[in-house]
Amino acid sequence: MLKITKSIGGSILAMGSVALLLAGCAVDQTGTNAEDTATGTVADDRSWNDGGAVTIPEPAEGSGEDINIMFTGFGQDNNLANAFADAVIAEAELYGATAEFSGPPSYDPLAQSALLCDAATSGRFQAIIMQTIDSASIVECAKQAIDAGIAIVSIEFPIGADVTADSLQVEGVVAQIREDVVGIAEAQALATIDTCEGIDPCLVGIGWGVRSLAFDAAKVDPMLNLLAENSNIEIVCEADAGYAENSGKTVAADCLSAHPDLEVFVMGSDESAHGAELAIDDAGLTFGLGGDDIKIIGAYARKYGVQQIMDSKWVMSTFSRPDADGRAAVDLLLLSLSGEDVPENVDSQDLDAIGLTIFPDTVDEVPDILDRAY
Numbered sequence: 001m002l003k004i005t006k007s008i009g010g011s012i013l014a015m016g017s018v019a020l021l022l023a024g025c026a027v028d029q030t031g032t033n034a035e036d037t038a039t040g041t042v043a044d045d046r047s048w049n050d051g052g053a054v055t056i057p058e059p060a061e062g063s064g065e066d067i068n069i070m071f072t073g074f075g076q077d078n079n080l081a082n083a084f085a086d087a088v089i090a091e092a093e094l095y096g097a098t099a100e101f102s103g104p105p106s107y108d109p110l111a112q113s114a115l116l117c118d119a120a121t122s123g124r125f126q127a128i129i130m131q132t133i134d135s136a137s138i139v140e141c142a143k144q145a146i147d148a149g150i151a152i153v154s155i156e157f158p159i160g161a162d163v164t165a166d167s168l169q170v171e172g173v174v175a176q177i178r179e180d181v182v183g184i185a186e187a188q189a190l191a192t193i194d195t196c197e198g199i200d201p202c203l204v205g206i207g208w209g210v211r212s213l214a215f216d217a218a219k220v221d222p223m224l225n226l227l228a229e230n231s232n233i234e235i236v237c238e239a240d241a242g243y244a245e246n247s248g249k250t251v252a253a254d255c256l257s258a259h260p261d262l263e264v265f266v267m268g269s270d271e272s273a274h275g276a277e278l279a280i281d282d283a284g285l286t287f288g289l290g291g292d293d294i295k296i297i298g299a300y301a302r303k304y305g306v307q308q309i310m311d312s313k314w315v316m317s318t319f320s321r322p323d324a325d326g327r328a329a330v331d332l333l334l335l336s337l338s339g340e341d342v343p344e345n346v347d348s349q350d351l352d353a354i355g356l357t358i359f360p361d362t363v364d365e366v367p368d369i370l371d372r373a374y
Contacts, residue, residue, distance in 0.1 A: 248275025
């Protein structure tokens with residue numbers, strides 16, 4: 001049976017603490033801005049949808065005229081949200097629509113709800129694309145916007161109580177481009193099982209995202225249930241590592257101080273995995289794919305994580321594709337507003353040939369994968 005011998009943290013976080021753990025997604029203090037980190041170029045080709053299991057039809061030329069789209073995301077200080085916004089704005093311009101990143105300024109579910117309620121009465125927007133902060137609490141304001149005739153597409157997480165739902169939960173929502181949070185957890189678990197094969201015991205540390213957030217809480221049971229099927233795997237530490245390098249480093253350092261013979265770190269984000277690298281270095285240990293290395297399994301790979309996998313420094317990660325997600329959301333909106341039928345649920349990993357996960361052999365299959373990362 002799976003053995004859990006130590007738990008660090010894991011308490012429900014106040015909103016201020018959540019913001020800190022999400023800080024790795026925010027614009028940093030070295031001059032990096034959204035244009036630097038997003039794929040960002042305005043392209044009139046549709047390479048973002050090449051090889052995907054789901055093909056999004058191209059909207060008609062000029063079909064966006066007189067349509068103003070509000071984008072709302074995790075915050076205007078958040079790099080991922082800015083990458084989504086860049087894609088939305090660029091794709092809207094291709095078809096004559098306008099789009100703007102309306103906020104909120106930072107990670108604040110109440111402020112995001114207020115934006116939707118205001119949009120319902122202002123008359124400024126004909127459509128909304130939203131990266132939902134709190135899928136459940138946004139429902140009432142989303143309904144008000146829908147009742148006002150505003151078309152809505154969600155990115156990453158559905159609108160509704162179930163963040164794992166693969167069908168629409170609120171009547172009138174046009175579509176959702178869904179992050180498969182259960183699939184992410186299961187992919188990380190399977191990679192851990194493969195890495196631990198032939199090692200008994202195989203000591204594993206888990207740096208979760210932020211388990212007080214619904215989308216991270218939904219990952220816990222799927223991962224632990226799969227790991228529990230392997231008697232050689234022993235989880236010796238787990239804590240919320242958030243989405244920041246510093247918090248990832250702290251969690252990994254705490255784990256290594258008690259378990260320097262750790263075999264695997266499973267980290268919940270690109271940034272926290274980088275923090276684990278720093279903690280391993282500070283402990284005088286090594287990471288990579290060699291026999292004596294600590295193995296790192298990441299999630300939400302940006303360019304950094306993709307490069308680490310290409311360089312055989314990490315076992316695997318899942319892939320973030322904000323450019324494809326943002327562009328697909330615009331196209332689904334414009335097609336729907338033009339009277340076309342559109343798929344109600346599109347899993348993000350089905351938009352291109354990369355799929356959900358990145359392993360070293362993914363680079364051979366998708367040679368431009370680094371260019372596709374943000």
